[in-house]
Amino acid sequence: MKKSIKQGYLIGITILSMLSLVQAQEKNTFYVGYGFGTHDDFQTFWQSMISAMMTLGAGSFNSEKSTGSIYAGYRRAITERWELGGFLAYEGMKIDMRVLDQYRFFKKHNYSAALEARYNYLSKEKIRLYSGLAAGLSIHRLREEVVEDNYDDVDRIDDDLRSAFQLDVIGISYGKRFAPFISIGWGYKGLLSVGLQTSF
Numbered sequence: 001m002k003k004s005i006k007q008g009y010l011i012g013i014t015i016l017s018m019l020s021l022v023q024a025q026e027k028n029t030f031y032v033g034y035g036f037g038t039h040d041d042f043q044t045f046w047q048s049m050i051s052a053m054m055t056l057g058a059g060s061f062n063s064e065k066s067t068g069s070i071y072a073g074y075r076r077a078i079t080e081r082w083e084l085g086g087f088l089a090y091e092g093m094k095i096d097m098r099v100l101d102q103y104r105f106f107k108k109h110n111y112s113a114a115l116e117a118r119y120n121y122l123s124k125e126k127i128r129l130y131s132g133l134a135a136g137l138s139i140h141r142l143r144e145e146v147v148e149d150n151y152d153d154v155d156r157i158d159d160d161l162r163s164a165f166q167l168d169v170i171g172i173s174y175g176k177r178f179a180p181f182i183s184i185g186w187g188y189k190g191l192l193s194v195g196l197q198t199s200f
Contacts, residue, residue, distance in 0.1 A: 131168055
């Protein structure tokens with residue numbers, strides 16, 4: 001009987017110790033960032049180039065302008081190494097194309113939301129080295145305007161639901177309460193992204 005009581009106390013103390021340890025490791029991080037060279041940016045560029053080549057010189061790809069990826073997110077540390085959270089991202093694009101005497105102007109607005117997981121290879125008080133993976137959904141709104149012989153006509157407005165993702169191959173942040181970060185990856189945050197995070 002006494003042995004069972006002692007074992008119960010020991011198990012209880014162990015559980016409380018583990019819970020207090022997990023609680024001590026919990027950490028909230030909010031961040032904002034800007035990314036260059038998103039997945040959709042590259043995809044749109046190559047689609048436009050291929051379309052221009054398929055017209056055998058009758059068409060040309062004039063310009064492409066992108067806002068880049070503007071994003072904000074939240075993560076919570078569940079262990080010293082792992083963090084879970086999510087982010088919201090926006091990217092706008094303008095594309096001009098010519099086919100014979102017809103000009104086509106495209107405006108795209110991409111709104112993305114994804115859940116993410118991050119693993120910290122190095123987790124010190126001020127410096128962190130990490131990789132991350134995120135998956136979610138993106139709404140793509142496309143507006144196409146056709147101009148021919150000085151006549152304007154809105155051809156179509158489409159909304160398309162697609163999958164969204166981000167792979168942060170490697171990233172680093174430096175700072176305790178406020179920490180700038182930079183990461184290299186592929187997806188809806190961009191090939192190269194920079195930003196600022198605050199943790200508490």
